[in-house]
Amino acid sequence: MSRASSRAARRADRTGSGPTLDSAPPARFPGATSWFALLGEVLLIGVLVALVALPIITLPIALAAGVRHLRRYLLAEDSNMSFFWADVKSGVLGGIGIGFAAAFLLLVLILDIDIAQSGALPGGEFIAVVGWVGLAVLAVALLVAAGAWSPETRWRGAVRALPRLVRADPIGALYLVATAIFAVVVTWQLFPLLIPALGCVALAVVAVPERPRRGQDEQLEDH
Known part of the structure; x- marks a missing residue:
């Protein structure tokens, strides 16, 4: 096979427009063949989430x-926007309760940190650390x-699964903390960056659990 034919075969295999190459392992995220298209999708989701x-x-x-x-997009499944709005419609009622609880806890923790740092309470430094945690x-x-x-x-079901999911991947939880910090910092620096930050947060929630991990790699090698 000539070099040009080889390139054409790899391109057809990568895009799905032709026969696949048997020697090539399946892509982890077949929908992410174009980084530019992925960036556009992340920005679009940032707008919709905002x-x-x-x-x-x-x-x-x-x-x-x-x-x-x-x-769905990364797995090359049907990612029509109608599915996004169907998900919003399906989960908005229960999500409002979660949102109220999260907003209340956020305000309490921020107030706790503010009072602790004012020096009005004994042991303020410890209380501030508890607030940040x-x-x-x-x-x-x-x-x-x-x-x-x-x-x-x-x-x-999602809330009940929280302890199990965090115990299964504590390092992933730290990655998500770093993602949240990144989103807060860039938004504080320039508020319009909230939109791409929200898209990046959604992408991180998808990608972090799917990242290659040493234990998984060793299990795959054993099999």
């Missing part, structure tokens, strides 16, 4: 719908629950 999350308490279902859309736990819980939600499991 739009749905405008009332604040709808942030959980906005993230969950965005995560499910990007998961609480914010990290809240961020992980919200993102993991958004990633676990589906119309079948509902929010109750």
Whole structure:
């Protein structure tokens, strides 16, 4: 086979427009063949998540719908936008309860940190640390629950799965904390960056659990 024919065969295999190459392993995310198209999809989801999350308490279902859309897109499944809005419609009622609880805890923790740093309370430094840890736990819980939600499991199933999912991947939880910090920092620096930040957060919720891990790699090699 000539070099040009080889390139054409690889291109057809990568895009799905022709026969596949038997020697090539299946792609982990077959929908992510074009980084430029993926960037556009992430930005689009950032816009939609920001739009749905405008009332604040709808942030959980906005993230969950965005995560499910990007998961479908990356897996080269049907990612029509009608599915995004169907997810929002399916989970908005239960998600409002989660949103209220998350907003309340966020305000309590921020107030706790502010009072602790004012010096008005004895042991303020310890209380501030507890507040920051609480914010990290809240961020992980919200993102993991958004990633676990589906119309079948509902929010109750997603919340019940939180301890198991975090125990199964504690390093992934730290990655999600870093993602949340990144989103807050870039938004604080320039508010319009909230849109791409939300898209990146949704992408991270999809990608972090799918990342290659040493234990999984060793199991694959054993088999």
